Amino acid sequence: MKPSADGGTSKVRRALCPGSFDPVTNGHIDIISRTASLYDEVVVAVFINQSKSGLFSVDERRDMLVEVTSEWPNVTIDVFEGLVVDYCRVHDIPVIVKGLRAVSDFDYELQMAQMNRGLAGVDTLFMPTNPEYSFLASSLVKEIAKWGGDVASLVPPNVLKRLKERTGSAQ
Ligand code: PNS
Numbered sequence: 001m002k003p004s005a006d007g008g009t010s011k012v013r014r015a016l017c018p019g020s021f022d023p024v025t026n027g028h029i030d031i032i033s034r035t036a037s038l039y040d041e042v043v044v045a046v047f048i049n050q051s052k053s054g055l056f057s058v059d060e061r062r063d064m065l066v067e068v069t070s071e072w073p074n075v076t077i078d079v080f081e082g083l084v085v086d087y088c089r090v091h092d093i094p095v096i097v098k099g100l101r102a103v104s105d106f107d108y109e110l111q112m113a114q115m116n117r118g119l120a121g122v123d124t125l126f127m128p129t130n131p132e133y134s135f136l137a138s139s140l141v142k143e144i145a146k147w148g149g150d151v152a153s154l155v156p157p158n159v160l161k162r163l164k165e166r167t168g169s170a171q
Helices: 026-038 058-068 084-090 103-120 138-146 157-167
Strands: 014-019 041-047 075-080 095-100 123-128
Touching: 014 026, 014 084, 026 041, 026 095, 026 123, 041 058, 041 084, 058 075, 058 157, 084 103, 095 103, 103 123, 138 157
Parallel strands: 014 041, 014 095, 041 075, 095 123
Antiparallel strands: none
């Protein structure tokens, strides 16, 4: 609790942006930055999925996120393994913010949101992605980069550099 303007106390408003972030894209940054303007504290948490090997390690994904969110002092980066609602409970975070690119995202996101609400009372808020990024996905970025396509407009410069190094693409 922190003192509020009227002399009372107000609860710190915290939100969680969970995801795989393999790697973080401009679409993710759009959602994270807008969430940072709405909440006191935003935790961006990289989910460790043991059954799926990514292009980047979890540490690399975290490092890229730390670099690209440095301009927002209320954003911190973490990694987690397990249920997202357990992470929320341990860190006293009542709400998950998810970006919605298109209707195709909605079915699965709604299912997860309702499950998380049922499991632990954690709410999910859906934020429409900037239309500029409605087609953008980490999986597409990786595939394009792998074949030497130009992804410079889709990811921040530090991610572009790492993608080039990792995929050996020359662009
Ligand atoms: O970037 P992604 O891959 O779409 O992120 C999905 C993620 C990590 C947010 C989701 O899979 C998740 O919350 N995983 C944690 C495990 C969990 O809580 N599963 C039950 C969801 S109802």
